[in-house]
Amino acid sequence: MELEQAKELTPQTPFQEFYQSFALNKGAVIGLAVLLFFIAVGISSPFLAPYDPTQLFDGAYRLPPFFSSGGNTKFLLGTDDVGRDILSRLIHGTALSLGVGIMIVVVSLVLGTIFGLLAGYFGKSVDRTVMRFTDIVMALPSTLLAIVVAAILGPGLVNAVWAVSIVAIPNYIRLVRALVMAEKKRAYVMAAQAYGAGHIRIMVSEILPNCTAPIIVQATLGLSEGILNAAALGFLGLGAQPPTPEWGTMLADARPFLENSPWMVTFPGLCILLVVLALNLVGDGLRDALDPRLKR
């Protein structure tokens, strides 16, 4: 009873405060709406898509979309060079591309946070070792490195995820390390040491919760970058292999027909653009809402 009462008396929680601040940012809300639309499409792709993404339609090669001359309402966004429905492929590719992006963020975020936390908390030789590793990775052009890693691991969607994740890890390490170093000096850490809390407890339950805001922002922006990089690998033939309907791979397949059948590159490109733009808007909105210094 007493407990419930106490909770009622609690004023704005940090989440409510964040929500209000986020809702004021129109761009971020639009971005979130677009993102939610794509996520919904991705989840319901088996029911939404008119055809199977790998189904070949005889005689319907490179049909333009329905609104241009020669188009057909049977294939709303036209067909590709072997007669597959582009709309169905795009809808099925949504889950794949978003999933790849999320996988990349999860892998790089988890590894980057762990290493950044260790480097920032322990300092000295641990810090030096981790930071030299990140320096080496950051000294190489990111796309080139992703290509090298993907080439070593061999083409394929899962290997592309690893390749892009490894390239993205240093961003998280540097960010988390800097946050932890600043947070470590504060007196509540010393208080935790004084009552005998262990290293892991101090790192995970004291320091890390105070570093979440910038990490969330970085993860959102990293998601768009991950989708782009995965698409780039797909375009180069090192990512998802045909006939997988991944957006980057679709772009790559359409490249020879750029002049004659521009719709084949337009629609996958547009999807990538929209998702990445929406993610960047959401990321900016998150940063504004979570950073107290930027609050009005």
Place this chain on the structure above:
Amino acid sequence: MLKVQNIKKHYHVRKWPDEAKTIRALDGVSFHLQMGRTLGVVGESGCGKSTLARTLLHLELPTSGEVLWENQTIANIGEQNYRKNIQMIFQDPYNSLNPRKRAIDIVSAPLQVNTNLSKQEILDRALDILLKVGIASTEAYKYPHMYSGGQRQRLGIARALILGPKAVICDEPVSALDVSIQAQVLNLLLDLQETLGLSYIFISHDLGVVNHVSDDIMVMYLGKAVEQGPKEEIMQAPKHPYTRALWASSPSLDRAKTKDVLALGELPSPMNPPSGCSYHKRCPHADLLCKEKAPALMPYGKTLVACHYTEKLN
């Protein structure tokens, strides 16, 4: 109860291209804290007060010397047992509470780490100790930024006391608070001392506050105690020139203003302390002997004073 014997803490600093240097943050400090008593530690910033606190909490190991708890070394009684006996209250209540945790979680964390109590027992104890420091259980589920400065310091006190320590280090516990709140928090500390039988090591630069709470006083200068003894003696008749300078620099209605005892110049860097008596460059009474030989802490009356000319000056 808590005995500190000649502890020294030296840091080695190496800054290229300079040679490695030793900072003597603590250079031979001894005292004996008895049950239920308060030791006031006074000194300028940079005199080693914070290092003393960290060393006593066993967060730093002393370079030499011994910290004894009831005549046993920390290694003997175990670090965890030692920690249950000595806790700390921090200066800045904005910095010392984790902003992402609710008050109840902050206060119960020491129990989660150090005991095997059930969740309900921990909750009960935390609410109990919060009530003791004057925070109602209906107020216990807020985040730190929702409390006022005085309430936050109360949370800090509750966190320090929940393990049932016998000694508490108070590192300037009221200097970050409004004057009107300072008295409340000080009186709370004194009440708790009475009901729980606590001993305090009270670090402060506010002589009025130290005078109010202490039984004994230790005056520190560049990592050394220059004068220590019972409060009445030191407050009424300071012996060491530095103590006099400190006393003279704090405003008072009772004492006449005296300019001639004030310290000259700035506090020297602990990286490069002066030869002989570390205070000789600022002391109005210093001469050649002070420049060459460091004075030992010698008994004079009821107090201990580190000065070559104690007798001449008094």
